[in-house]
Amino acid sequence: MNILIADDDPMQRELLQGFLERQGHRVLCAADGEQAVAIVRAEPVQLVLLDQRMPKLSGDLALAEMKALNPLIRAFMITGYGAVDTAVSVMKLGADEFLEKPLDLPSLLEKIQRVEIVLAVDEEVAAVEDALEENPGLPLRLIGKSPAMLEVLSVVHRVSSSPWNVLIGGETGTGKEMIARLIHLLGTRRDAPFIEVNCAAIPENLFESELFGHEKGAFTGAAKQRRGRFELAHGGTLFLDEVGELPLILQSKLLRALQEGRFTRVGGESDLTADVRIITASNRDLRIMVEDGRFREDLFFRLNVLEIDLPPLRQRREDIPALIEHFLARYADRPVRLSHEAMDVLVKYAYPGNVRELEHIVQRTLTLTRGGLIKPADLPPEVRRAEMIDHGLLQERIEAVEREMLVSALERTAWIQTRAAEMLGISERVLRYKMGKYGIRRREV
Ligand SMILES: Nc1ncnc2c1ncn2[C@@H]1O[C@H](COP(=O)(O)OP(=O)(O)OP(=O)(O)O)[C@@H](O)[C@H]1O
Ligand SMILES: [Mg+2]
Structure with a gap:
């Protein structure tokens, strides 16, 4: 990393310079604030260690100028002992850390390493x-x-330029397939095919032929020779989706193909080879399946050379507004926007079905709303109910729960009010009253 030391004390500069150079950094030095700014203007500096009190231009002012020149520059401000007050204002100026003299070198080093990681990720x-x-x-x-x-x-970037197999984990709808395609498109195999196999969707007795192909007459219905997905993916990527659904017997066959790099078509004699990169996805925890003996450990290790775990949407709520905009742009046939309140409800919702659920919510809301403004009342009931149960005051929560019970009883009795009332232990008249109070009506689907 290129590090600039700005300090008017030559001893301090030399000490730091020697220390950082031994760690493999390229170190530049400045004796005052003006000189430091001049260096930042001329050289690609990634991190600056700034003494706060320097002649000509103080550390604070120098930092402001450096940030103007290069907003991405990282800065550690070094202050005299006990200068906490100024530290706060310095943080506001954009220093990433603030260190007191005398410097504790191991902790400085640790902070520098943290910056290096962040820069590498950037x-x-x-x-x-x-x-x-x-x-x-x-x-x-x-x-x-x-x-x-x-x-x-x-991680996608690092993984896409490597030849290794990748296992993508994450709850349903988090974007596993999308990431698999991205890895393929960013890697060296991008011009070769990306072939997908949904392990949950193929009947067990057809799986082998799907994957490895079959010869004419290999089984009833095999009227012609057919190439399998392994062959079709030659030179490219084979994406095995829902790999946790694969029965054990097929896991062994897949393992053999991966281990030996060769396979035979069903009913065929000769061994075939194909050069494929395997990307797998699973919304089940394969480690637990391995422990339970439902997934072969050796296969797991082969598939899981590199692992990417997609976080559920509720752990990255910052992305929700941009995702909503994205889906509105894709599905709206007219200009539509969300009220602040509706956006608020959507940002707080838990999304058990993750991004796919959000996508469906946007689609449904668009078809059910007239006009150009989406209000909370236009959102699907499960989103609003969840919001009320989670965030309301006691009375609101009780009402939300009551409403939820009424709707659920009605749904379970096919909206026959006599039976729903019976199920809830209330009279039909009370049921009708409460339905009116909560505005419960049968939804036309
Ligand atoms: N980060 C994202 N940006 C834009 N769209 C996304 C993003 N993540 C997911 N999607 C969209 O959400 C939907 C679900 O994504 P995808 O099919 O990749 O999820 P999945 O994890 O494979 O789901 P499942 O486990 O149900 O197979 C797709 O329509 C996809 O385009
Ligand atoms: Mg998927």
Whole structure:
């Protein structure tokens, strides 16, 4: 890393310079604030260690100028002992850390390493973003500026340039397939096919032929020779979705193909080979399945050379507004926007179905709302109910629960009010009264 030391004390400068150079950094030095700013103007400095009290230009003012020149520059402000007050204002100026004299070198080193990690992540994210921008034809628009997603993108970058198998984990609807495609598109195999196999959707007896192909007459219905997905993916990527659904017997067959790099078509004699990179996805925890003996450990290790875990949407709520905008732009046939209140409800919702659920909520809301403004009342009932149960005061919560019980009883009795009332232990008249109070009506589907 390129580090600039700005300090008017030559002893301090030399001490730090020697120490940091031994750690492999390139170190530049300045004896006052003005000189420091001049260096930042001329050289690519990533981190500056600034003495707060310097002649000509103080550390605070120098930092402000440096930030104007390079907003990405990281800065540690070094102050005299006990100068906490100024430290607060210095943080406001954009210092990342504030250190007291005398400097504790091991802790300085640790802070520098933290900066290095952040910078590396930034670079990797920038590389992914550049790649996405350079290829406007990419069939992908990935939304994600939350720290959790930036971390994922940085791993995607590292993973896509490697040849190893990748296992993508994460709850349903978190974007596993999207990330698998992105890894393929960013890697060296991008011009070769991306072939997808949904392990949950293929009947067990057809799986082998689907994956490895079959010869003519291999079984009833095999009228022609057919190439399997392994062969089709040659040179490219084979994406095995929902790999946790694969029965044990098929796991062994897959393992053999991966171990030996060869396979045979069903009913065939000769061994075939294919050069494929395997990306797998699972919304089940394969480690637990391994412990329970439902997933082969050796296969797990083969698939899981590199691992990416997609965080659930409720752990990256910062991304929700941008995702909503993205889906509105995709699905709205007229200009539509959300009221602040509606946005608020959506940002707070828990999304058990993650991004896919959000996508469906936007679609449903668009088809059910007239006009250009979406209000909380236009949102699907489960979103509003959850919001009330989680956030209301006692009376509101009781009402939300009551409403929920009424709707659920009605749904379970196919909206036959006599039976719903019976189920709830109330009279039909009370039921009708409460339905009126809460505005419960049967939804036309
Ligand atoms: N970061 C994102 N930006 C934009 N769209 C996204 C993002 N993540 C997911 N989506 C969209 O959400 C939907 C679900 O994503 P995807 O199919 O990749 O999820 P999944 O994890 O494979 O789900 P499942 O476990 O149910 O198979 C897709 O329509 C996808 O385009
Ligand atoms: Mg999927």
